Amino acid sequence: MKEDFLKYQAQTTPHPLGLEVSHARGSYIYTTEGKAHLDFVAGVSACSLGHCHPKVVKAVQEQAAKYMHVMVYGEYAQNPSVNYTKLLAQQLPSPLEKTYLVNSGTEAIEGALKLARRFTGRTEILAARNAYHGNTMGSLSLMDFEERQKPFRPLLGDIGFIDFNSEENLEKITKKTAAVIVETIQGGAGFILPVNNYLKKLKISCEAVGALLILDEIQPGFGRTGKLFGFENFEITPDILVMGKGMGGGMPMGAFTASSEVMDTLSDKPKMGHITTFGGNPVISAAALATLQEITRSDLIKSSLEKERIFRKNLQHPLIKEIRGIGLMLALILPSQEMANQLILDCKEKGLILFWLLFEKKAVRITPPLTISKEEILKGCGIILDSLNSIKSQQRSVD
Numbered sequence: 001m002k003e004d005f006l007k008y009q010a011q012t013t014p015h016p017l018g019l020e021v022s023h024a025r026g027s028y029i030y031t032t033e034g035k036a037h038l039d040f041v042a043g044v045s046a047c048s049l050g051h052c053h054p055k056v057v058k059a060v061q062e063q064a065a066k067y068m069h070v071m072v073y074g075e076y077a078q079n080p081s082v083n084y085t086k087l088l089a090q091q092l093p094s095p096l097e098k099t100y101l102v103n104s105g106t107e108a109i110e111g112a113l114k115l116a117r118r119f120t121g122r123t124e125i126l127a128a129r130n131a132y133h134g135n136t137m138g139s140l141s142l143m144d145f146e147e148r149q150k151p152f153r154p155l156l157g158d159i160g161f162i163d164f165n166s167e168e169n170l171e172k173i174t175k176k177t178a179a180v181i182v183e184t185i186q187g188g189a190g191f192i193l194p195v196n197n198y199l200k201k202l203k204i205s206c207e208a209v210g211a212l213l214i215l216d217e218i219q220p221g222f223g224r225t226g227k228l229f230g231f232e233n234f235e236i237t238p239d240i241l242v243m244g245k246g247m248g249g250g251m252p253m254g255a256f257t258a259s260s261e262v263m264d265t266l267s268d269k270p271k272m273g274h275i276t277t278f279g280g281n282p283v284i285s286a287a288a289l290a291t292l293q294e295i296t297r298s299d300l301i302k303s304s305l306e307k308e309r310i311f312r313k314n315l316q317h318p319l320i321k322e323i324r325g326i327g328l329m330l331a332l333i334l335p336s337q338e339m340a341n342q343l344i345l346d347c348k349e350k351g352l353i354l355f356w357l358l359f360e361k362k363a364v365r366i367t368p369p370l371t372i373s374k375e376e377i378l379k380g381c382g383i384i385l386d387s388l389n390s391i392k393s394q395q396r397s398v399d
Contacts, residue, residue, distance in 0.1 A: 001032065017348065024051030027372050029353065037348070038380050041355045042369045045329070048222050048246040048291055049300075050369035055290045056249040063286035073101065073279040074272075080285035087292055088257065091228055093237045095259035100266070101280035105218035105244025106134025108254035109181075111266075111274045112240045113138050113156075115258065116179035116212045118273060119265045125156075126172060126180045128164040132188035132358050133181065133216055133242075142181060145359070164189070165198050170205040179240070180206055181214040184230035188358030190333070191325035199234045212239035212262070218254070222246035222292070223301040223370050225327040226308075233326070249291035251284045300370040304328045310374055311366065314381040317388045330366040332384075337361035339391055346387040352380050 001020050020032040027050050029037045042048070049056060063080055070076055085099040102108050117123055127133070127142035134140070141156035143149060162169035164186055173180055180202060186192035199215075206213045215238035220230030224246065227233050231241075239262065244254035257263075266273040278284075295301060304327040311330060312323055322333040334340045340362050344354045357363040368377070 019348075019353075026050045026052075027369055027376050035351065037351050037353050038376060038383075039353045040366050040368045040380050041353050042246075042367055043250060044245065044355065044365075045219050045224065045367045046245045046248070047250040048224075048370050049249050049294055050371045051250065053249060053291075053294070053371070055294055056251075056287050059286040059290035060251070060283055063283045066282075068283055069278065069281055073276045074267075078280065078282045078285070080282045080289055081280040084285045084289040084292065087289065087296075088255075091292070091296060092241070092257065093232075095261075096237065096241055096257045098260045098263040099255050099257040100263065100274065101285065102254045102256070102276050103252055103278055103281075104134070104254045105216075105242065106136045106139045106254070107276070107279075108218070108242045108244055108256045109133045109139045109142070109216065110136055112181070112214050112242050112256040113179070114274055115240060115256065115262065115266055116214060119262050120178040120210065120212060122176060122178035122211075123158045124160060124174075124176045124178055125158065126160045126162055126177055128182045128186065129161050130164065130186060130189035130192075130359050131181075131183055131216075132186075133183070133218075164192060165195055167196070167198070167201060170201060173205045173209055173211055175209045177206075177209060177211040179212040179214050181216060183216040183219070184234070185220045185225070185325070185329065187219040188360070190357060190360030190363050191329060191331040193324075193326065194234060197234075199231065199236050203236045203238075206239075214238060214240040214242060216242045218242060218244035219367075220329055223295045223304060223327075224329045224367070226301060226305040228296065228301060230326075230329075247288050247291065248284055249287045251287040253284050253288055295370065304370055307372065307374070307377060310377050311381065314378060315384060317385055319388045319392055324363070328366075328368055328370060328372075331357060331360070332364040332366065333360075334362050334364065340364050342391055343384070343387050346390065347383055350383045350387065352383040354384075 002018050022030045022032045027039055029039050089097045129144045133142045138156050141159050144161045203213050215231050217229050221243050241257045247253050308327050320332050324331045347354050355365040
């Protein structure tokens with residue numbers, strides 16, 4: 001299978017990990033050779049309830065037996081999508097009440113940018129340096145990373161940049177600004193949290209000039225930070241909320257939510273201001289509904305902070321310089337990129353899945369399913385410490 005994978009399927013890097021997957025259950029992924037890998041990544045924060053959660057699987061199977069795709073988004077009323085957006089609105093603060101369902105986080109970003117320009121009648125978008133919002137052309141335009149942007153220019157115009165957590169840069173927000181878009185917690189930059197009430201000050205600066213605040217919750221969202229959404233930790237409400245990854249329980253989904261006043265501008269002048277064929281697909285919506293119900297009706301959100309404490313207590317090692325993040329959105333910061341690479345690859349051989357971050361090369365991602373048990377956390381931490389001890393011993397021998 002790996003040979004065909006490399007020959008016929010487009011690759012995203014020259015050296016993919018190439019794990020040959022047989023099946024997955026709970027916190028484990030199993031290879032075709034029968035080896036179990038404890039998953040500390042959850043499909044890059046996508047599998048909120050672990051792999052093949054029985055309630056999600058049941059919802060998918062039941063809906064697939066009723067009907068699957070029937071019409072492009074927004075034309076037919078479909079029970080799973082209606083129930084999902086209604087439940088989502090019930091969980092969100094006012095005035096966030098109307099949701100546009102799409103297929104991925106990056107498509108949700110595209111829709112949010114269009115919505116901001118359509119509602120305000122302005123064109124300037126300000127984004128944060130070292131941000132990651134996806135890889136479609138609009139999302140890529142927000143990245144401010146020349147190495148990734150240069151091969152694909154020209155990109156979206158009228159984009160400016162501010163530094164995350166910089167109060168001085170807030171004066172760049174003017175009456176020309178349609179929107180400011182930031183990640184609630186910067187992901188690819190190394191799980192950087194806002195400090196000194198930064199998000200509150202950002203929202204005030206936007207309100208002062210009539211600009212919209214777009215918060216990208218694609219990574220922090222759906223219970224990972226001790227709240228359903230990361231912004232709830234910072235006592236603000238965005239004008240447009242962007243979601244993805246964890247919302248579908250492992251199924252492909254994204255969305256953006258705003259007030260009815262803002263969102264309704266996409267439906268006219270021109271009509272169908274944003275169109276998607278498969279957004280709000282009933283099978284995917286059924287999976288998302290089951291996922292959201294399980295997250296909100298259980299103690300998974302609260303327990304994410306308890307599980308964070310277990311990670312922090314049991315990941316103390318001289319080579320771990322810092323553990324960034326909150327809840328089950330954590331990043332180990334090591335002394336060098338080489339050590340981070342070595343840890344990820346060594347743990348893979350030992351049966352533990354870790355992963356990289358996009359910009360912070362010394363970071364190692366830990367974003368397990370919300371359902372991970374204490375015993376599984378301790379097992380994975382033991383593998384990490386064992387690998388770090390091996391790396392430290394090798395370092396001594398070289399020195």
